[in-house]
Amino acid sequence: MQSSLVLQNLLSAPVLFFFLGILGVLVGSDLEIPSPLPKLFSLYLLLAIGFKGGMELAHSGLGPQVLLTIGAAVLMSLLVPLTSFLFLRLRLDGYNAAAIAASYGSISAVTFITAESFLNVLEVNFDGFMVAALALMESPAIVVGVILARLSAPAEEAETAGEAEDGGGSLRWREILQEAFLNGSVYLLIGSLVIGYVVAAYSPAGLEKMDPFTEKLFYGALCFFLLDMGIVAAQRLRDLRQTGAFLIGFSLLAPPVHALVGLLVSVLLGLSQGNTLLFMVLCASASYIAVPAAMRMTVPQANPSLYISTALGLTFPFNVVVGIPLYMALTRHFIPVG
Amino acid sequence: MQSSLVLQNLLSAPVLFFFLGILGVLVGSDLEIPSPLPKLFSLYLLLAIGFKGGMELAHSGLGPQVLLTIGAAVLMSLLVPLTSFLFLRLRLDGYNAAAIAASYGSISAVTFITAESFLNVLEVNFDGFMVAALALMESPAIVVGVILARLSAPAEEAETAGEAEDGGGSLRWREILQEAFLNGSVYLLIGSLVIGYVVAAYSPAGLEKMDPFTEKLFYGALCFFLLDMGIVAAQRLRDLRQTGAFLIGFSLLAPPVHALVGLLVSVLLGLSQGNTLLFMVLCASASYIAVPAAMRMTVPQANPSLYISTALGLTFPFNVVVGIPLYMALTRHFIPVG
Amino acid sequence: MQSSLVLQNLLSAPVLFFFLGILGVLVGSDLEIPSPLPKLFSLYLLLAIGFKGGMELAHSGLGPQVLLTIGAAVLMSLLVPLTSFLFLRLRLDGYNAAAIAASYGSISAVTFITAESFLNVLEVNFDGFMVAALALMESPAIVVGVILARLSAPAEEAETAGEAEDGGGSLRWREILQEAFLNGSVYLLIGSLVIGYVVAAYSPAGLEKMDPFTEKLFYGALCFFLLDMGIVAAQRLRDLRQTGAFLIGFSLLAPPVHALVGLLVSVLLGLSQGNTLLFMVLCASASYIAVPAAMRMTVPQANPSLYISTALGLTFPFNVVVGIPLYMALTRHFIPVG
Amino acid sequence: MKRIDLFLSERELNRVCKAITAAGAKGYSVMRHVTGMGPSGEISEGMDFSGLGANAHVIVFVEDALLVAMGKALRPLLKRYGGVGFVSSAEPL
Amino acid sequence: MKRIDLFLSERELNRVCKAITAAGAKGYSVMRHVTGMGPSGEISEGMDFSGLGANAHVIVFVEDALLVAMGKALRPLLKRYGGVGFVSSAEPL
Amino acid sequence: MKRIDLFLSERELNRVCKAITAAGAKGYSVMRHVTGMGPSGEISEGMDFSGLGANAHVIVFVEDALLVAMGKALRPLLKRYGGVGFVSSAEPL
Numbered sequence A, B, C: 001m002q003s004s005l006v007l008q009n010l011l012s013a014p015v016l017f018f019f020l021g022i023l024g025v026l027v028g029s030d031l032e033i034p035s036p037l038p039k040l041f042s043l044y045l046l047l048a049i050g051f052k053g054g055m056e057l058a059h060s061g062l063g064p065q066v067l068l069t070i071g072a073a074v075l076m077s078l079l080v081p082l083t084s085f086l087f088l089r090l091r092l093d094g095y096n097a098a099a100i101a102a103s104y105g106s107i108s109a110v111t112f113i114t115a116e117s118f119l120n121v122l123e124v125n126f127d128g129f130m131v132a133a134l135a136l137m138e139s140p141a142i143v144v145g146v147i148l149a150r151l152s153a154p155a156e157e158a159e160t161a162g163e164a165e166d167g168g169g170s171l172r173w174r175e176i177l178q179e180a181f182l183n184g185s186v187y188l189l190i191g192s193l194v195i196g197y198v199v200a201a202y203s204p205a206g207l208e209k210m211d212p213f214t215e216k217l218f219y220g221a222l223c224f225f226l227l228d229m230g231i232v233a234a235q236r237l238r239d240l241r242q243t244g245a246f247l248i249g250f251s252l253l254a255p256p257v258h259a260l261v262g263l264l265v266s267v268l269l270g271l272s273q274g275n276t277l278l279f280m281v282l283c284a285s286a287s288y289i290a291v292p293a294a295m296r297m298t299v300p301q302a303n304p305s306l307y308i309s310t311a312l313g314l315t316f317p318f319n320v321v322v323g324i325p326l327y328m329a330l331t332r333h334f335i336p337v338g
Numbered sequence D, E, F: 001m002k003r004i005d006l007f008l009s010e011r012e013l014n015r016v017c018k019a020i021t022a023a024g025a026k027g028y029s030v031m032r033h034v035t036g037m038g039p040s041g042e043i044s045e046g047m048d049f050s051g052l053g054a055n056a057h058v059i060v061f062v063e064d065a066l067l068v069a070m071g072k073a074l075r076p077l078l079k080r081y082g083g084v085g086f087v088s089s090a091e092p093l
């Protein structure tokens, strides 16, 4: 059964376009999606997934299971950076360990979306509140990452960092919270979620009019974006020489390990098959959008090519290609149908 | 009833995304829609609205009421700059007064589109020829604005301006007419209108094939664009310190005053409820696309931040948020149904 | 009948938007579709046409007529550059003759797409394997062009060219093949074709989900892109002064002559009316995307403005406006209905 | 040789390029979508969608002898429409 | 006059522009979407979609007297976040 | 230090960047989507969609000693594919 799931995933349009992008870089094609077109698709996907999630949240309501699931997701985004940090400190300095840990505590919206469209093809249901979980897992991981970086900084340096240009630690906290909660992609996702909720609750006539944009177009736009993600991920592969075996190992082992923890939590929460897969994917995926942008500003001492190439060059392709069907096979094994 | 209209407008997806953009700037999110993506949506909306308007014009034909309405619209776009200019001269120099007056004589296509989608949600009909009115109100206001600026210029300066590089006033007139009638957005809107008309009249098979692009996608694209307009409008709010109380007052009072005049004209013309709302919106809105672009070239002595921040930072949000439902309430009061 | 075909083509939305773009440049409008938006539409059209072609290829299978037609198309893309080169050498040096010849041996995807949508409006069927022919005609013409340029180069220069930076002729061949087969647009088209084939064969559930993106949106996106192509083509018209009467004559005569050869081949192959039109268009059209990009790198001695302005400024508009209905009239005359 | 750097609104770009060629320069380069701040305020990319555009940065390398002609051609345009220009020294590579 | 050329990550652009104005410069120009290579590796446009951005190129023309203040304001930022700065001579056109 | 400004077609950008690094420069910056005019005609953004691209502007700051090597590496490329290069003086900030 598992092998058929892998095939079904590998032969789906989004994953094939992802491969097309990777292959293009490997064989030396000059195919590129020039900036800012990828940003267009990235903004669109966030807006659409947020809107649809909010819409479904309005239908399902905020019952206890919803709140418990979201709470568990937030908890995971606090715990994963801590354990990852402890492990990464075996070999890396505090700054880099903290930045990478934050990345793995946070999530990758594109991986989540790919998992959703995989569930759609399998005709397995899932709930809109999982998007809320997605949206709320970005910020805590960033805050934990910054705190870890600060704690592991040599005392004097921490001082200077805080004072350098703005004369006080308080101001820097404002910046950190801003990066964590008002980062463009976090803000758009949460904002669209709220709008989807409000529109569904108060002016449902608008839902049908949004449908061609947020729903119908979605699958094709995802294919287009994954084509670009394939190109970008493959370009990152070059950086891996610099990365070293330790980090390569981490970026391929962390996803299944975190997914297993996610599976355990899902079983405890009594989630459905679809929601379990999504929960596992949230735990297993690593951020290469919100977190790197925030770390660049708040932990400039860390090397961006380390946290980006692991999250984007290895963990992301691993999850999209192998992880999702693997987690689905586990889900089917451990979670009873509907 | 009026308060329910306001709520219905405030809780619609386009207006909520507009707020999301404004809020993003106010709270300091780094969300941005990078250039030239807003241009893509702006071009798309002009093309789609023009095409649909032309299509409907072909169905309704060019009867006397159509021509009268369009004539009245053009007249308004000539009169509003004159009265606005006289009022603005109380405090501003001739160049700035002329440029701002031109802006308020002209229209904002996005406000018009937002009003259309408001009517769609209310299920109130309106006619395609209103788009023709929209298209024909841009250029006259520009020409009037330039003439007013020339008339109020000190004699010698007017000379030099004309001669500076091209040795004669005639050449500059060519430039002014070019800016007024061949400005990219005016040209695309009128061109798409004509194409919509021709296709509807001669190859109607094409209409259905355009429908997913020009009709189905429209509402979602409008939301996306209003998200950006919210960002841009909010950024303009900062300039208002420079603007002063007089202009702030003007930019908030001119819309309802002009809308009332538009209501009067609509009653005289016997327009339907839907067309009346659109006519009021045309009168009430101010241009921040075609006119500023034209004024920058033809009246460089005026300060762009004055005419852009009033039209975009105040009048536009006012109309979208408060104006449209307010005008609709008036319409319902004064215009009998169907 | 022919005149009605011409009208039906001229009054279709895509061709009207193409005219709107041309007219905009001629009358001096500042309408522009800023970079990289045209690239977005160009990538989208290649992806969509490839995907749809692959999908249909999976349904029709790779029977003998399919292989024969594709073989004949590839043959044409080898022969046309040879005969064109011989003719062009009458007046041009070897480099320029070779580059232009390559361009006319290759194809214009947009012309092909416009012909497809013309057939759709006429409700004439055609087959998905024609897209495979399209995809496979780009590379051979490039290789032939480079060989012709090398052969006509003075002996010493050919040496230096090969050695200049990379110390050997072998390396340059690698570059030529890379430009021919891995050029971004060739790569995306072939890749999407393969993906469409695989998805249709192995996960057909994905087809329906791609439909709104690749099929529904297509016609409108084509209109938008042709608006830009009109602008770009008209801008190229200015370069024609430099081009001279000989090349102008060539660029207007080559299309119908090559189309006639294509008609002959189609009759021999027993193609249907729809496929015949597409085959003629493949022969008649000239590349202004893949080939110029490849020639710029591999035959830098040739003058880009010569091969781009002929292919884009004259041959492309000729085919879109006059050629397609003309070839269709010939098709109807010589090919029996289905 | 002299290197001339001009910063001006995209709206006036065509006019400035024509003036550069008319004054005798053999070439120039243009970067668009430039933002910045100057005597007449801040220019952001926010209005790019409106056709009002951002700034352009024009670079012209000319022979020393041409500098006077270039200054004569460009200064009135910069004065009329806003924008700044600077000159420095350079050599061909 | 002096011409200052700065190359730094787009993420720090706001901060740098504020420092430039605070140090007393009357104007500056910014080009975004700049790619390149420097001591801390290669920067491509590939990550532009992620909000991480590419580099920015900032050009500031200032009076000679202001150079010291500018250096003082900018060097710590370049040191902290990465990026390079260069100075050359120029005159108004 | 020396500042080298190169203007060339985007198509040749990779090749030029490789030559710059091979010649020993520690960094460079690239602006794409540059338009302009030069000995071989006008380059507009109009063909950008085609993969033919516009021009690129490459800036390299190098130690004086490296200038000769850079010239040797770059001049043949500019000659073969078109493009221009200029040198001026600069100091680190």
Ligand SMILES: Nc1ncnc2c1ncn2[C@@H]1O[C@H](COP(=O)(O)O)[C@@H](O)[C@H]1O
Residues within 6 Å of the ligand: D007, D008, D009, D034, D035, D036, D037, D038, D039, D040, D041, D042, D043, D055, D081, D082, D083, D084, E026, E027, E028, E029, E030, E059, E060, E061, E062
């Ligand atoms: N001192 C300066 N250094 C660099 N760029 C400048 C300077 N002053 C003005 N600019 C640029 O020139 C543009 C036009 O200036 P202005 O219209 O005169 O305010 C500004 O938006 C900046 O991009």
Ligand SMILES: Nc1ncnc2c1ncn2[C@@H]1O[C@H](COP(=O)(O)O)[C@@H](O)[C@H]1O
Residues within 6 Å of the ligand: E007, E008, E009, E034, E035, E036, E037, E038, E039, E040, E041, E042, E043, E055, E081, E082, E083, E084, F026, F027, F028, F029, F030, F059, F060, F061, F062
């Ligand atoms: N020598 C150089 N010449 C030109 N640009 C440079 C040079 N060194 C660094 N840069 C630019 O400065 C950016 C930031 O450098 P860094 O973060 O210090 O590696 C690089 O990505 C380049 O765009």
Ligand SMILES: Nc1ncnc2c1ncn2[C@@H]1O[C@H](COP(=O)(O)O)[C@@H](O)[C@H]1O
Residues within 6 Å of the ligand: D026, D027, D028, D029, D030, D059, D060, D061, D062, F007, F008, F009, F034, F035, F036, F037, F038, F039, F040, F041, F042, F043, F055, F081, F082, F083, F084
């Ligand atoms: N004198 C010049 N000043 C500034 N840029 C130039 C100059 N000459 C050429 N260029 C730039 O170099 C590019 C390539 O020149 P070329 O291919 O030699 O015509 C042109 O398109 C311009 O962008």
Ligand code: NA
Residues within 6 Å of the ligand: A080, A103, A104, A105, A106, A107, A258, A282, A283, A284, A285, A286
């Ligand atoms: Na995670």
Ligand code: NA
Residues within 6 Å of the ligand: B080, B103, B104, B105, B106, B107, B258, B282, B283, B284, B285, B286
């Ligand atoms: Na108005």
Ligand code: NA
Residues within 6 Å of the ligand: C080, C103, C104, C105, C106, C107, C258, C282, C283, C284, C285, C286
């Ligand atoms: Na051909």
